[in-house]
Amino acid sequence: MSQSMTTNELARRVINREETLILDVRNTDEFDDWKIEGDSVDVINEPYFNLLDGVETLSEKINKDQEIIVVCAKGGSSKMVAEMMEEEGFTNVHDLEGGMKAWSEHLEPVKIADLNDGGSLYQFVRLGKGCLSYMAISENEAAVIDANRMTDIYERFAEKKGVTIKHTIDTHLHADHISGGRQLAERTDGTYHLPPKDADDVTFNYTPLEEGNDITVGSTTIRVQPLYSPGHTIGSTSIIIDDQYLLTGDILFVKSIGRPDLAGKADDWVGDLRETLYSRYKALSDDLVVLPAHYSFVEELGEDGSVKAQLGDLYQRNEGLQVDDENEFRTMVTKNLPPQPNEYENIRKTNMGKIAPEEEKQREMEIGPNRCAVHG
Template sequence: MEVKAISAKELHNNINSGQPIFILDVRNTEDYNDWKIEHKHLTSVNIPYFDFLDDNEDIYHSLPKDTEIVVICAKGGSAKMIGEMLAERGYHVSYLEEGMLEWSQFYHPVTVTEDKDMKIIQVNRLAKGCLSYMIISDGEAMVVDPGRHFEEYLKLAEQEQVKITRIADTHLHADHISGGPELAKRTGAVYYISRSEMQGADEIPYEPLEDDQKIQVGNTQVKVVAIPTPGHTPGSVSFLVNDRYLLSGDTIFVGGIGRPDLGGKAREWAQSLYDTVFTHIANLSDSTWVLPTHYAHIKEINEEGVVVARLGDIRANNEVMRTENREQFTEMVAGASGATPPNYEEIIQINRGVVHVADEVATQLEIGPNRCAVHHS
């Protein structure tokens, strides 16, 4: 039987169709446990590549013959070889052509809301749990927290027939490389980020958010207000769109809040995060829709394929958001951050424009999940 190569987009479409998907991941167990493809519509098992070379018949017993098996490895080569071995035994097999390397660079746009004045699109980079946004009004677009693959936003803007005029990063990202500066260079758009996030950087042109806290996109019906929300990083901001949608960066997530330890000042930044939660956003209505820059689990994606929640529900369901005692809050947040994002120090320097790397190096630096949240449900 023929072994078919499929793309990340094809795999995602198959998963979203609701048909049964069986993934055989042949990477080593440590890599699989750290980072894998997950979805409620698929079954995933890990049998390392070398186990198939031992001619052990027992390893085939867990593999179905009535469902297509999608074999996955790091870059595609090992998956193709194992796929051919399975096909010889009568299994129906395909493989992800460029493996997790390709999956790590796949972006999926979903419309959050649309009316006559405005449209918000959430762009989900599923492998990273990274979310970015395009706010559209009257032929113009603002992109918030774009990923490194700037061409994805150029393509989306072309599809939507809009011109990108504003680009912003809510903060200096530690788990992935921003596409903001390069996208601004390609489009001529203004790039916004907080001045305090770019200290020591002089190569990247930007407009400090401290100087321009109200940003207009398209017609006057669309209002984007930058709200200082420090804690995850000192210069973090959130964007309140039309008093209804809070693009919260890494400050507030559907299932947690931003970790404050990546600058080596966990307790100090946790204090700032406390002020953000109980002062800066305290007056926002419970009906405000929160659109974060990351998510940590597929359960945070709703039935429409969007990561979003009402602020009132997040407050009700998240213990940290209800902990008004400052010292207790600080202990909970500063002491529960967990493993740091891989390569985060180098990624921060790249995002400041202090360090430059080739695309191949950038791809390797970004591989792996995001680890930007502290979860207390």
Template sequence: MEAYAFSPEQLFGSVFKESGEFLLLDVRNNEEFEKFAIEGPFLTQMTNIPYFEFLEFEEESIAKIPRKNQIKIVCAKEGSAKYVADILTNAGFTDVGYLAGGIGTWADLLMPVEIAANEKYSIFQFIRPGKASLSYGLICADECFIFDPARTIDSYLDFSAQHGTRITAIFETHLQADYISGSQALAEASHAPIIAHEDDYRIASFEYDALRNGQVYSPEGSGIEIKAVHTPGHTPGSTSYLIDNQFLVSGDAVFIKSIGRPDLGGKVTEWSGLLFNTIVSVLKQMDDQIRVLPGHYMDWSEMDGSGRFIDSLRHIFDNNAAIYSIDDIHTFTDFIKANMRPQPEVYAQIRQVNAGLLTPPDEEQVIMDIGKNECAATHD
């Protein structure tokens, strides 16, 4: 049987849903594999054998692959995966696929999952497994609101069109450092305004609507509200958006198993203080049944049985007592400092891109945008 191509969406289906045993064979060189690899809750077997090992030591390399498995091969672009797939099929393997377009298509993949649906609105979570990032779409009557869009804006434009809506506002929770935001491109494509906090966006080269803490956006005739809640700490302008008093799009303020690190701006003491104040005076004052829709997950153990990343404030406070129960600012700052680690060098450039101060060519943006986020204050 000939080797077949599979799409990143099909790969998502295999690694994020229980779909049988397979071996993921990554044929990139070890250095690239160490930097970034495919992850997923149902990915149980993965091995890295560079394609040139198949070239130099064909028999020995083939002998490393278990015969009974289904084999899925990935490489940087596609060519090397197909090359190895052909070697394996020629050697008698019967179920061998390769990722069409290479690992970059996985790094960019966005998968929408429904979070809530009622007669007034529906909310979708866009999971980006390559980044462990989450963005959101709110559909309300004929309007679509996007929160923290990724660079690949066609996913949001298609999503809006499929629901027969038009994008009327783009909300940013903060100036992102870990991925390239799609806000500027999406604003150009949809003519919708970008809404963001000026403490993060005052350096921006593009137009945006500066929000006020407590400002309410109410889609026309919807009867629901989107309320901007200033939750500084991860950045000074960090803002969460409370939808219908029930769902909090928290950006990098609150994570299901952590909190957004306040040390990325080089002012760890000052920003830790902001974050501590956000926990005590804002988050702890909210209804703890409110469900958090975070900007990232740390790992897929946070995923619920329906394949979504969502949890109540109450559970988050209880499950992360080591962070959220600290009751004085000095202990909190010491805790943050004890967990600090370097940030990827590319983050400084990504901030510049997201503020419209730097516009690298598309191919360069793809490379800048590869890699799992480093936004949580705590880590394994």
């Protein structure tokens, strides 16, 4: 019997940059759209149906004594292929438990910093989706920012740290993944915060996330000032924690900038995006550490697995911040838009509370890479 590998084990390998060989047996179109990536990860795609009559051809591509991890969509086909490979004489084969579906849902917590008052800030890296969420802890309280729908992970982490989640915050109405913010607030009897300009069509009660309305966690003040920062959405609001950490949502990333079109209003919102990036953020301290809500490239992961950069450095090297001409910027943003995220309209409706898909349907809606960025 082949050995199974958990997503947690694979995540540690990716973050630690350990040499890893993956055999992905999904169809080529699925593989081309979305795959496991990492600095030291090599991936071979050989569709499952090509292996039904035998795996002999794999020995031409893979040393039989080499460690290999077999991956499929949900974990069934990969286990069968792994067992066939063992019968063929491959000696070090693993299958990934739960396949790409499980990989999509794995969150890896990484400590960003100790805060001034003795609190701490953590980033949760969703390696299979490129989503980043955060937990700020102070004394016996916590706030979670841009939570994914796998709320049990945040609850278990808070329990481990001995804190109660008092606030959940969405920097904007998400369109590429289903937010867990409202559900997490309900489960922990906390307060859910959402920018009101993104909440015109929501079907639930929320606390407005607005400039001047500071949110206190324990003895830490999470300042929501002065950063109404539209562009990705009309309500996008950035957050400053501890006067040191700038949570930019989907407005500014380490190697790219946010796309303004996921509500169908690219031409209307591109001006807001430029104003935020070239004026509002420009007025802030260069020393602020930017913590975005997504990343697009494996190389954005730091040595500890976190995604972050100083604001001043980004003004030197992020191509999206280098376009002085306003018309050129508008062209860059509207001409370089990637494909829309899978089912983004239904994801928006779910996050508005207009529809409530079953959990399995929510998983299907989120399959695929994040596509929140514009790359120059």
